[in-house]
Amino acid sequence: MNNHQRSASGAKTPDVKLVVMGRMGVGKSALVVRYLTRRFIWEYDPTLEFSYKHQTLVDDDVVSMEILDTAGQLYGDNRRQWEGHVRWGDGFLLVYSVTDKQSFHDVGRMKEFLDEAKKPRNVTAVILANKMDLKHERCISTDEGEKLAQELSCGYFEGSALLGDGVISEAIEELCREVRRRKMMENRTRRRSSSQMAKQVFSRVLTKIYNS
Ligand SMILES: Nc1nc2c(ncn2[C@@H]2O[C@H](COP(=O)(O)OP(=O)(O)OP(=O)(O)O)[C@@H](O)[C@H]2O)c(=O)[nH]1
Numbered sequence: 001m002n003n004h005q006r007s008a009s010g011a012k013t014p015d016v017k018l019v020v021m022g023r024m025g026v027g028k029s030a031l032v033v034r035y036l037t038r039r040f041i042w043e044y045d046p047t048l049e050f051s052y053k054h055q056t057l058v059d060d061d062v063v064s065m066e067i068l069d070t071a072g073q074l075y076g077d078n079r080r081q082w083e084g085h086v087r088w089g090d091g092f093l094l095v096y097s098v099t100d101k102q103s104f105h106d107v108g109r110m111k112e113f114l115d116e117a118k119k120p121r122n123v124t125a126v127i128l129a130n131k132m133d134l135k136h137e138r139c140i141s142t143d144e145g146e147k148l149a150q151e152l153s154c155g156y157f158e159g160s161a162l163l164g165d166g167v168i169s170e171a172i173e174e175l176c177r178e179v180r181r182r183k184m185m186e187n188r189t190r191r192r193s194s195s196q197m198a199k200q201v202f203s204r205v206l207t208k209i210y211n212s
Contacts, residue, residue, distance in 0.1 A: 014053065014066040016179045018172065019085050021070055021110050022095030023103035027130040030161035031095065032069045035168045040161060058176045065176060074106075074113055086117040090183070091175040092125040094154065099137040104144070111152045124178045126155035128171045133160040 020028045029050075033041055036052055051068045070085060072078050086092075094110050096103040107127055114123040129145045132138075142158060149156035155174050159167025 014064045016063060016065040016176045017068070017088055017090045018065055018093060018175055018179075019068045019070060019089035019091075020093045020095060021074070023097075023100065023106045024071075024073075026095045026097040026100065026103045027161045028071075028095050029069050031093075031128065031130060031168045032067055034161045034164050035172060036067075038164060040164060056173075056176075058173050058180075063176050063180070065172075067172075074110060082113070083117055086114055090124065091179040092123065093171060093175060094125055094127045095130055096127070096140070097131045098129050098140045098145075098158070099131050099134050101139055104140045104148070107148060108152065111154070122182075124175065124182060125152070126157060126171050126175050126178075127152070128168070129156070129158035130161055132158050132165075133162050 020032055022028050030040060032050075032052065033039065036054055049069060049071045051066055053064070053066050055062060055064045057063070068085060068089065070082075072081075074082055092110075092114055094107050096107050098104075111123070111125060114125060127145065127149045129140065129142075145158060146156050155171070155178075157167050157171040157174075159165045159171075161168065
């Protein structure tokens, strides 16, 4: 895997691991770099995957995250590598370009792939429609985007890495919130079942003592 590590803030082990997915050229790298640096860079090496560590405030809590900006197709020879990404990730940002119909259709396939790979757990994902600045080339409407998001049970955001309208931050914060909420619930369930188990063991021991 051509996966390079870059640390944007020297962050510690991440609380939240995010994977950015989407068809080639939809603007994944532009969005991630915009989020981390507030700058727009026109060209990136399309063959490379990068992961970035970052810390931010979400609802007044410091959250450390690692963001994996993926590259390449979901299917074919890379399938194993993708399954690894999916197992690694807690939350998924599914990006399409409003100027590229195929990238819109790919979102459904990506979600299907995630659901399959994460079974039986639910997948935490949001959809981000990018390149909203290209109004004259737009071929996917807001209604279509919202409908898809509803069908796939994902949050929906639309914006532009070029304009840097803050939408990428909103989408990432929403993902962080959802991932942390899920983790908290899972921990609570785990704690509850281990304390129930401890109670059962304790009561079995007491019964044995009582009967002997
Ligand atoms: N007009 C406009 N162009 C954008 C926007 N976001 C990205 N681009 C351009 O779209 C092209 C592809 O952007 P990338 O960020 O490399 O896309 P990617 O999804 O990471 O592509 P791969 O790494 O090949 O999968 C570049 O030329 C970007 O400058 C946007 O919001 N508006």
